[in-house]
Amino acid sequence: MSKRTLNDVSTPDSREEGSAGKKSKLQRENDNNDSRPVSTQAGQGPTITKAEADLYDRQIRLWGLEAQQRMRHAKILVAGVSGLSNEICKNLVLSGVGAITIISDGTVEIVDLGAQFFLRETDIGKNKAEAIAPRVQALNPRVHVEARNTAIGTLSDEFFADFAVVFLCNADLKEMLRVDNICREGGKKFYAADTAGMMGCILCDLSTHTFIETSKSSEKEDAVTTTTEKTISHPRIGEALRGKWGVPDLKALTRQQMRTLKSASDPVYFAFNVLWIFREKMGRLPTAADTDLKALFAMRDTYMNSVECDAAYLPDDMLRSFAQTAGAELSAVCAILGGFAAQDILKVLSGKDAPLDNYFAFDGTEFSGKLLKLPPPPIVMVTPAAAAPVETVDLD
Template sequence: MRALSNEVCKNIILAGVGSITLLEHENVTKEDLGAQFLLRQEDVGRNRAEAAAEKARLLNPRVKVIVDTEDIAQKPDSFFTGFNIVCLTGCNPEQMIRIDNACRQGNTGLYAAGVHGFFGYIFCDLKHHEYREESQGQVTERGKEPETTVTYKSQSYDSLSSTLECFWGFPKPRVLKRKVSPLFFAIQVLWLFQQAHGGRLPQGGNQQDLEAMFKLRDERLKSAQVDNSFVEDELLQTLVETASAEISPVCAIVGGFLAQDILKALSGKDSPLLNYFLYNGIEGTGLVHHVQKTEA
């Protein structure tokens, strides 16, 4: 329950879902107050979910807001299959992959998202999702309402782990940019750093962390058959400098997109995200990419 979660919860609760469960075991710190509008100064030291729930319930009393203060790492796989949608924010890569696999087994939709300074990402896995699209025809007679045509469609999703095993065949950078943003690989490098450093994020101003990110960048792009120049040093350095920062406008943009897509998935109306959304706050771009597992 940090700044991105606040945005998602606000939008989902205002939309009037039946119930929402906030899972968080950590307590509010002074640093949390800078970007979280569901918290106040007097909440410091309290459980984040319990403190946020009090303000969240006021947004829409008809929505049941449930608080769970257990550690997500201690939750069994079966816990996550008891929901229509699971939304993970700020989790480490091992947790995201484990819970995604559990949700796929239980046919539960999953979103995983995070904001790191100027950058944000959303991953969506609904396994196999059916939805409807409505379109209105032209009016043939004056005073007569146009006919609405309903079309039923479906789309299949890849697991998180499989999308990280893509091979791109060393295309030219300008060709590759048509298929995927450099931020897609930069976020993966960040996850690899977390896996190698006990889950922590790189620290701005730490030269060793920056060099470790560069090394992981080179290794990851080589394994994916992508030229090293595709993820520029400047992008990676900015990501390292701001990895732990919560910038409210970025959280609002990513959180707004995420909440809107969750509501699409729940309602079964219109096509949800397939399957990555990558936001670059420096460029002001938000790109959607459909990433599928490919063989070498």
């Protein structure tokens, strides 16, 4: 698939002229390509044409024509418009999925222009979904892009039945849990992602997912390639986030237990859970005000106690910094999270390679990401009554 930027497609002004006969560069290329089908698959509707095969050549070489065909017929719902969802929509549209529906009931504000490259100053006051849809569509005319001015909480359960993948961006915890349950019952793949300044996370519920994993015996030309069918199972989001860690006192951990905790968890994971609790109770994001920080620390202590993890694992300084930047969208963080999320959706649609299983935490201050498997196995501490004295870790 050839690389295209926003400069390769029509601008808002040129699209208005396009109604009088002017076409974007991509549209002109499409007109000159052969529209004959290159594959036939019964029951899946129109097949991939030669023009599409040329356009998505790199993906077809990677995953195969059948996988591209599945992506071509996939309908995806992206709920919430943000810098993160801009990146996800861009990547999915350029990959050639069948259709994307973007929903939001928010209006464009001047602060949105920072990390949301689909928006312009002239969009201020307009509905976010309706403002970005034409520019998303311009990236790839073959993909059907639809915008809806509505809130995720007002949609009926039946609305989600038409989509293969549902992706929520910067959603409330209550919305995530509800939509995940709807997707679970309807056999749909569910993703949610959030960013807060330098931090970000992605979580998913694929229920039961089967994929093909390919491996080579060596890097030589005569290497033997083998394919293996594998299946993974995910818990519901609510179950994943309620996992108990069995670590009420960090100072009582052995060195091995501390290594296990750090490998299986990340402070970013706990910070986002506290952030979602604050947003659900307060109806907004926290600020650096003393009253907000006091409430945030109290929520942190209560939450960490409920999941049996010492609150010291999410220190005050980190949570304070998290609160100070919670409302900020940074383009670099959105690009990293959006690229990772879109790539994972394509893996799921193609049925090739292992997808996210089932949480990704990103810390931009360290420029590091960590894959977590939730719910975690309890890291039960060894007590003096149960075993001989063991070496402990000095957290200072």
